[in-house]
Amino acid sequence: MVEPTDKAREEFFSEAQEIIETLSRNLLALDGSLKEGALDPSLVNEAFRAVHTLKGLAGLFGALKMGQLAHRLEDVLDDLRLGRMELSADTLDVLFRAVEVFGQILAVERRQVEDPLTSVDELIDQLSALGAGAAHRPSPAVDYELDPAMLAVLTEYEEHRLRTNIEQGLRLYRLRVQFDLATIDKALEEMKERAKRHGEIITYLPTGEATSPDAIELDLLMASRDDLATLIGSLGADNVVIEEIPRRTRASIAAGAPSLFPRGTSIVPPAPEEAASLAAEAEAERAAPAEAAGSLRSVTQTVRVDIRKLDLLMNIVGELAIVRGQLGRVTDRVRSEGQRQLAAELQRLNRSFERRLSEMQDGILEVRMVPLGQVFDRLARVVRQISRELTKEIRLVITGAETEIDKLIVEELSDPLMHMIRNAIDHGIEPSEQRKRVGKPLAGTIALNAFQKGNHVMIEIEDDGKGIDEQGLLQKAIQIGKVEAGVARELTRDEILALIFVPGLSTKGEAGDISGRGVGMDIVKTNIGKLGGVIDVHSEQGIGTKMTITLPITLAIVSALIVHVGEHTFALPLASVSEAITFDGTGVRVVDGREVMTLRGSTLPLCRLDRLLGLRDAMRSPRQRRFVVVASLGNRRLGVVVDHLVGQQDIVIKPLGKSLSSVRGFAGATELGDQRVGLVLDAGALIEEVLAGVELRREGVRAHG
Amino acid sequence: MPRILVVEDSYSMRAFVRSALESDPTAIGEVEVVEAASGFDALRLLPRGPYDLVITDINMPDINGLELVQFIRKSEMHKTTPVLLISTQSSERDRERGLSLGADAYLTKPFTPELLRQETARQLARGREQV
Secondary structure, X not given: XXXXXXXXXXXXXXHHHHHHHHHXXXXXXXXXXXXXOOOOHHHHHHHHHHHHHHXXXXXXXXXXXXXXXXXXXXXXXXXXXXXXXXOOHHHHHHHHHHHHHHHHHHHHHHHOOOOOOHHHHHHHHHHHHHHXXXXXXXXXXXXXXXXXXXXXXXXXHHHHHHHHHHXXXXXXXXXXXXXXXXXXXXXXXXXXXXXXXXXXEEEEEEOOOOOOOOEEEEEEEEEEOOOHHHHHHHHOEOOEEEEEEOEOOHHHHHOOOOOOOOOOOOEOOOOOHHHHHHHHHHHHHHHOOOHHHOOOOOOOOOOOOOHHHHHHHHHHHHHHHHHHHHHHHHHHHHHHOOOHHHHHHHHHHHHHHHHHHHHHHHHHHHHHEEEOHHHHHHHHHHHHHHHHHOOOOEEEEEEOOOOEEEHHHHHHHHXXXXXXXXXXXXXXXXXXXXXXXXXXXXXXXXXEEEEEEOOEEEEXXXXXXXXXXXXXXXXXXHHOOOOOHHHHOOOOHHHHHHHHHOOOOOOOOOOOOOHHHOOOHHHHHHHHHHOOOEEEEEEEOOOEEEEEEEEEOOOOOEEEEEEEEOOEEEEEEHHHEEEEEEEOOOOOEEEOOEEEEEEOOEEEEEEEHHHHOOOOOOOOOOOOOEEEEEEEEOOEEEEEEEOEEEEEEEEOOEOOOHHHOOOOOEEEEEEEEOOEEEEEEOHHHHHHHHHHXXXXXXXXXXXXX | OOEEXXXXXXXXXXXXXXXXXXXXXXXXXXOEEEEEOOHHHHHHHHHHOOOOEEEEEOOOOOOOHHHHHHHHHHOOOOOOOOEEEXXXXXXXXXXXXXHHOOOXXXXXXXXXXXXXXXXXXXXXXXXXHHO
């Protein structure tokens, strides 16, 4: 076989990845419909189609193992969709396993390394064993007056669905529908959605008899329990004619009469409001750009782009922002030299430049955004797997899967979230006997909620389990010397709960089988911190635990407040700044060895950057007016004392060199124009550092060496 | 230049077919490849023909390859246009059905770019004879 080019291989990998994700989503939906006892056959068929496509691609691109596995899996799914085999939870286990193994194969193929991939052969054996149980059942004859032209194009699967529906005593209908060619995809999708409530659409056949060249007429064969009037009421419209397909009468069978399709009573549906609004919509759509008729070539409207290319573009935007800043300064100089008119003109241009630049930035950012649903799907799979391994019944409730966040953040979120969920199932949710005793529903609930809040995305992982045993946690911390017994009494609840993030602390005597396998919560916290995020814990004993992750929407570019402390310039991401107030040094108290002030009735811990970082004390008159920038993340706040507020600027954060990367408190460095470089403060780490300073002293151990 | 409509819902498969058809002009000469990403896309593109060859996958959502073949054979513009089906080893029944509906030939996946070019050349030549 001719070696496909690298680019073609990359396309193959990305499509294979998408197909595996689709398969995973289908299996999860199947799992759900299986539990509800109403198996949706179209889900099995979609899973089959996904694997079928994957098999074909694997063959073309020489991915041998993937092809072998897809082949076996396809056989099993084929048996399932054609009703030769019943779907059980155990079968689903094996199918889910395939999703994992496909992922492994893909990783190996991508890196082009030698790997025996023994798990593949094992799984293939399992799948073959499943297939051995398949049985061909005799199918009932089709005794409906179906159009032979329609029967002729039924695929094996469609024929099976037709027979199954007939066997279950459902009525058959033909829906003759006219669609506008340009908008058929969307219109049909809506039609399908409505039809789902009444039954199943078995096939779509273009009749080739549309009334205009821009229209298309389809015959839809549908099976439903409902009667004609119900269907007409729900699906009827100007462009839809519904007929019931009669059963073949004994006479017509005996006479050997050719069964011609349009024999049913044709009823033009009454047009209630729904039909009227549909017609209006259709009208609107016709009026909308029916441009699709223009070019022949641009059929698909999407391109796949390497995210590194977007990073490059974003860097250029960052540099342009610096140029804009320089232009601003030149404008100021021109003005100060008395050329007011020229300065005004320059300023106008500069503003328009700024507007366009920000539009461009937004555009690039938007391209990087992906829905969190991508990672939630993976988590749903893990939940299912663990709950079966531990025989704990878990109900996973996901909201906000459509919330969008930077692609790079999504990639990095998968592991920490996975660990937190494992923890929740393993340590949080009680065994069912225990739940029964305390009057909770047998199935534990884990809620995964995502939503956007300003420039942040919040992800909550909430369980209705037993909650964190605060006293147990504290005892353990004292026992292993992380907290001195003397100060233990002074710790607040939140401070105690935060101990779960201290390395080496686990609420259980021994690491649980599930979560103990991976990393500790300290690593989870570090990883979330690397993404500029923080985790807050809230727990009520007996009721449950809620972990809230606060993340920036993007890592690519941030709006920052530029401040001066002495001679040094720092940038503080605006996303974590809630306000800035003037500060004259009055009203500062020292509590527990740390400076605090009162802001609108609540206590605000203060951080003096020069002292924290060991900078030389700047010469200041005691009366000099200074500022406190209030940084807040999650439910924590910190007042950062600075000398000057310089202004707001969009910055591209560049990583610090290796030698500095271990210094805490900084997210990186940035160019500020004028060849100046400023350090970017990491609000999360700073809050951590300052608030923990006291705790660490209490512990007598430096957790962050 | 012969114009070929490729109907296939997998984008890497479409890319594979396009590169196979365009990479070796000595085998089939220069061709123009028009891609349809679904059965509906094909229904939109067919009236803007004529095409010298339609290559279509059988297994696609909504409008599948079989329905497309029937539609093509009914249409005035394309009733004699050669149709090459792309199928898999396992879908023998659907493949046979495609032939009886009027498709001219099929290839089973996986196939090499050479095989696709040979079959394409054969179908294009057959189409020319008919005219």
